[in-house]
Amino acid sequence: MEIFTKLQLPVVEDRLHGPNPAVSLNATYYEGQRVVYGRHSNSTWEALETLIGELEGGTAAAFASGQAAMFASSLLTAGRLVISEDTYVGSRDLADFMVKNHLAQCSYVTEASLRTPTELTGLKEGDVLMLESPSNPLLVTYDIAKLAQACHDRGALLAVDNTVATPILQNPLSLGADIVVHSATKFISGHSDVLAGMVVVADEALAERLFEVRAVVGSVIGPVEAYLCYRG
Template structure:
């Protein structure tokens, strides 16, 4: 099937800043009488009398114009040469990417990854017979050692090594089959907010022939563009910051490799992990305000993190924007901001639960990235890694008035 023509957009001009691109990208052609916004296309099937491979659209499980504007927009924001691929959920996108790890290969993934990613990786590894290795993603030497060990264990199976494998990965469909495995990066991690040295790790992984995938949900493409840092694939839970209003469940994958995109497109089509037209339209509408939402939420998060770090009831505060945070220097070097997620630790699980139950303005709920501020004790989830402290609370800081947010949280801490 031919690649659908993207919507016209002045955002392709390199002189535009990212906060302009989020507003302008993925819009219809500028002709008299045209809509300013793309319409919601609800058709499940399309006219295609000839060779179906030459039709941009034929059946909505494969592609639909309902997805194209959002996919074009995300591809542009992530500095990809191709449109993204929208999925029915973040976990569907994650699982599709993890499924690229070949049998006999190795997936190296952060110990403190999103719990859904860890659970999916374990299940897929069992089915596809590849090794699963967890690492402290902030320990660059430990990650490189894991890459070396994994590469040695698969060297007899993999015909291409080092730069040759990386070249093969860039060229086409056999990219995942010829790689010895995949390095999965979350940075900052969920919920510990560890920051990986993304350029160093991607370079080390590519030198050894590994594919590199980065979950960019926390940072968003406004704060970090992993493809520019050497990654092969970028993953998003669109549910979070991109859509931004806690009203859709979606995921997305972005790559500049035609071969990898084809593999991921096939995985989406054959497994049926597709998105509804209305949800994708809502996500594109939410994307328009990403820059202003993130600016406000980040400013709130910075101030709240500073106040938490000085509060006597808080054992530890993790936020890359704090100068004494272990990930501060790396985040400052490779990101355009520090995000709006804070983790802090209370003295016990009971104390953390009491704090989450005592708030009136903050909403005790899972998920993140919406306009409203959320609070959650993470170890209440049985699948959360045991290395996450029992008293750890994750905050998704929203766009409400800063003083109101702090007054509510301070009262709960007391």
């Protein structure tokens, strides 16, 4: 037994996860731990969030679906959601639903206006401009850096749906975007067997707001789904 008492185990950073993280099915945790309830965090989520965050260059939060991720993005500021007309149909359905049910103020912006950022005169402080580049299904692309600057000049935020490009081919945060959204159901999962979404932000205050929104709304991803996305 003496050899075991002298054994020195290597120190492993908390943020590092192995190639196959454990699926944590805990809904509650012991008193004194950094997480009390499963709606706030889960170690399997955290493995996925660490991976996507490092790929996108920000802080990531996993959600139950791409729609849930989009909805959370619209709640990060008190302003309007201004959405591109050629954005994925599910995103437009969400915007219409929020307007119809008085959940938020939303408006649309044309592709032509996005081609000439100086014409985005309707953007105001606190607004979130949401676009998809490349778009689904038309694969329309936009100058993210110019649009980010136009948003910031007006006190607005730029959110980019990066589902089609994936973080392997494009990192909108490095181009000036404030929020990145993924329907992880698609390429991040890669196997058509999971509904999931991701939101990634660079700003610490936005990250705190993002996790607050997820915990309060309860739009959390299941640990098995998180593992399958991590695998994908």
